[in-house]
Amino acid sequence: MKFLSRVIIEINASIAIAKRYIRLYYIRPGTIMFGLMFPFFMFLSFIVGRKISIDLLISSLVSMTLLFSSSSIGPMILPMERRLKTIERLLVAPISFYSILFGIVLCSMFYSISISIVPIIFGLIFLKINIIDPIVLIVGIFFSSICFASLGMMFASYPTEYPGSVTMALNFVRLPLLFISGVFIPLEHLPSWQQAIAMFSPLSYCNDIIRYAVNGKAHYNVIIDIAALTIFTAIFLTAGVKIHVAFSDTKASKKKRKINKFK
């Protein structure tokens, strides 16, 4: 009972944090650039001059949008919060660090879900696409957004005060993921060695589950996709907390040494 009430308190705190972050960070230039414009232009460069089926088009666009929009919020929020020292206001409150992380994840999820449903609505209205399994689509979007939000969080956990540094490092991972995860070319058309690599990318499972929801075809299967996305989420969040703990003191000591040098 005590544990349950603690969990409720922490979830409420996460929701309160997410609500404020939505108001503070959604319309920042960096968020719009990497969360909205970037996937859109990547998508344009992908479709221009190619004959691609509507199903593949929609599922690819949704996957790309989920990846970029979800993983862009954490790297914007955490460094900014560190720079403005507002994160310390949350850290001295009687809540756990996980609640702060979860608040950011919630904020990222809400952002990416809102953006990723735009191409679906567009496809349904103008391209007359059929959604074979709407429940799987909702579940897929949910698990993918939480997974990519956690990926962004993991990178943002390195205690830097510059969002640009985190986004740059994150792009070293996000961009290659696009080419190995069956977004541009379906996984079944890739050579076997590339299919083997694709298994280590969370985007493969996101793309797979979205494609299944849209046209009923999956390279893996829905259960494997959800399980894999959940495992990746757990890995990213755990790594994020470990990075935060491991580097916080190192960063602080560098700062202290610098200050002492000038004394």
Added chain:
Amino acid sequence: MIAIESIGLTKYYGRLLAVDHIYFKVNVGEVFGFLGPNGAGKTTTIRMLTGLTKPTEGTAKIFGYNILREKIMAKKMFGVVPEFTNIYDGLTAWDNLMFMGELYRIPKYEREKYGLELLKIFGLYERRNDLVKTFSKGMKRKLCIAMALIHKPRLLFLDEPTSGLDIHSTIIIRNIIRKLNEEGVTVFLTTHNIEEANILCDRIAIIYRGRIIAINTPERLKMAIKKVQSIVIAFNRFSPKILEDLRKNSLINDVRKEGDKIRLYTSDPPDVLEYIFQYANRNGLKIISINTLRPSLEEVFLKLTGGMEK
């Protein structure tokens, strides 16, 4: 009852020892000053006491709750006003306050009622719906303190609360600190403004290079440093020879010209006074004014930290 107990708090940043096994207690209802020059370890100590930084060794208790093992309970007890004003510029004063209230789980009705009260106390009521980015430095600082008070904490950590503020805002904030203390809030005040500590604090600890080198009431600290007692004299005329003559007296530790007055530092004011009257008579000098002064807290501080330097 003890509000804060530091039990050997120690912090290393890499090989740099920032805080070195400090022990002290702060009683409930006290205004406790924590003084030290820049880089002495004040902020690191406050960060360890508030759970922001994990100590390398030792621990601390806040109203009996261990800051490492019972973090959540300990954090409920205090509010923190950090050195840097860390409020959300993109939110209004009201939203900032309510956000804090939510994090501390204050019921909506209560946090709204008390939030309005705080805004009135701090003179921010009229500006409650304005974005904080339009506020002056003093207004932001006041809001920062109001945010630390929204959950009615029993203990308030204030890290350089008046640093960089104009005199008007400084006086308002000092009055608020006094009022809070009268209402029973224990205050832990970190400052390098000695005068501020002198007028606000019941007790003061002086930290230097990570170690506490003195801890006592401001008056007792002043009395402890007898060598910096002083006599301020104004003669009817001045010449450099007077300074030279006074310096020759072995009872006088230092002689300084301060405007039209001369300040003599001594550990034996009665004998020096006698000498001065004799000296004035001998040299045909008229004493316009003469005062014996106990050391200021600033002098105590400089003596202690300077002594450590030597």
